[in-house]
Amino acid sequence: MDIKLxxxxxxxxxxxxxxxxxxxxxxxxxxxxxxxxxETFEKVVAQxxxxxxxLREEIDSTPKRQPVASTAGxxxxxxxxxxxxxxxxxxxxxxxx
Numbered sequence: 001m002d003i004k005l006x007x008x009x010x011x012x013x014x015x016x017x018x019x020x021x022x023x024x025x026x027x028x029x030x031x032x033x034x035x036x037x038x039e040t041f042e043k044v045v046a047q048x049x050x051x052x053x054x055l056r057e058e059i060d061s062t063p064k065r066q067p068v069a070s071t072a073g074x075x076x077x078x079x080x081x082x083x084x085x086x087x088x089x090x091x092x093x094x095x096x097x
Contacts, residue, residue, distance in 0.1 A: 005037050 013030060015022040 003037055003040055004033050010034065 015026055015030070017023075
């Protein structure tokens with residue numbers, strides 16, 4: 001999908017005049033290039049819209065994550081609590097005398 005023309009090229013395009021006006025073949029040829037570019041633009045836009053739609057669906061179907069900081073704090077607290085209980089069980093009350 002090569003784009004042949006820029007807006008600047010279109011703006012600056014000059015047609016040669018013959019005694020009846022612009023050269024019809026030259027104008028038709030230039031307009032054919034413009035039409036091809038517009039067709040290319042339409043394909044690119046359609047592809048990007050489809051990709052955008054798919055990405056939005058993917059985002060919507062992905063489960064929302066819980067904030068990591070709050071779950072990490074709870075997990076660390078639970079681990080420390082379990083370690084404390086394990087120490088009490090293994091070492092008994094001697095550890096806390």
